[in-house]
Amino acid sequence: MATLLIGFTDTLALSQKPQKYLQINLKSSPSFVDLGASTAVKVSQATKEIDEKTAFNLVWQLPQVQRKARIISQLSKGTIKVGAIVDGYPTPDDPYYTVRVFEDEPDHNTTIYWFRVLNTGDVIEVLDVIENKYISLEEWRAQLKR
DSSP: OHHHHHTOOSOEEEEEOTTSOEEEEEOOOGGGSOTTSOOOOOOOOOOOOOOHHHHHHHHHTOHHHHHHHHHHHHHTTTSSEEEEEEEEOOOSSOOEEEEEEEEEOSSOEEEEEEEEEETTSSOEEEEETTTTEEEEHHHHHHHHHO
8 A cells, every 4th residue: 555655646635533543545646636547658778878979880890891891892903992971860750870881982982881770779771762762681682682
């Protein structure tokens, strides 16, 4: 009973009755006016979030990204390097880091891939530029094999 009463933020009235027992009355609680109504409440779970460097490394270390970097370097005889940059950060509405992989040429950059990494690091997706939507790594790998 004491645990239940702790949740109420209003005052309690304590009175000693002549019959030698303690009477506790709850005066009011506007916070819990309608206990019968269901209310949706967002509950924040303690999840481990990654930082920008981790998001970058998760993308940069993908075998397909490393292979593309080697191929471009070999074909250009080392004149073109492949780079990556974190280009977008998580927000309350969009919990992803955006990582852009690009050819770093002397006079300009050319984007090769767009990735997004969930701020927990559990999900990495690739932008399908034809469909203009993010797809899973598995779908992307299947596309690369065609």
